[in-house]
Amino acid sequence: MMRSWLPLILVILLISAGLWFSESPPEQFLGKRPTPQQQNRAADLVIKGAETRHFDQAGNLAYRVDAEQITYFQFKRRDRANLKEPRMLFYTDDQPKWATRSKRGVAFNRGERIVLSGDVQIDELPGPNGIQLETPRITIFPDREFAETDKVVTISSGPNRTEGTGMRAYLKENRMEILSDVKSSYDTQ
Template sequence: MFELSNRLRLLITALILVPFLLYWGFTSTPQEASSNISELTGKIDYYVDNANTREWDETGTLTRTMTSAKIEHDPQAELNYLTSPKSISFRSNDSEIQITSDKGITRDDNSRTDLAGNVIVHDNPSSESGTKLLTEQLTIYPQKDFAETDKPVTISSTSGNLKGIGMDLHFEKQVLNLHSNVKGIYHEVD
């Protein structure tokens, strides 16, 4: 009977200690846990695949749509990383501006968007008189309705082609300034 008691005591002790030892062996120390949290700083906290957003003005009029194959948010930097973004802005004169690129970065406060890789700005893409602007980098300030680049720019329309280096563009005013090395070809329109 004495042997059975010892075996029973040993079995009960093992049943109590094994889960505790397993838990202790598989979890980290408080110092390791705090270092894991500090490693997460500057990391993506969420992402969205096949994102589709819409913006309206204060009267309820749709002003912009944006699609992106992927959006990743970095809370530390307050930035959104865009993959293959496409934006369509709807203007008060019923025109549209479509902007596409390979990638982009927007700030959380929407004060600035940086686009890179095959940036195309297409004014009135559905009309015959549409104008297309091509560059490798473009910075857009949505709240100012303004964009700029210091990279080479190519502009093509039914009336001709322009090339230059550096540019600023006021969307609402429809004013575009090429900064240097401007070359152009004009096609007479009937």
């Protein structure tokens, strides 16, 4: 008698499972990624007044990142940290060499790539006669001390000023390349 009910119970379970999956399928079965709105709803960590230090292979301070607030998100294959008013300081031989500041930033994959936006300013230290760079948005690769943008960039040093579109900055080498539409003005005195 029990053997005759077993196939019927299995059929009912399979139909129930099929109906359940069709009404509310798990996201991983659909191959969908969460939308930016869904990602922003589930911060894993929020830090106010954050100060981080990053060291090179030899144990020397390479750069630091400070922010009014860091909102951290961990996803299956990557992570992201939204930065409010981030400031970065790059060091050479334990001395500060370049300082950045902006209104916003986003760090990807444990800070491997940082995108700064909103009145980005990068200053050569010690100031005030060093190079100053301004742009609306820039991507920085801190471990390589490299930055790039496709936006308008203004580089000034004292009264001298150069403006153009797109830039590559090799911070460790103190070298910057403006890629197009270059205009310069120099004070000869």
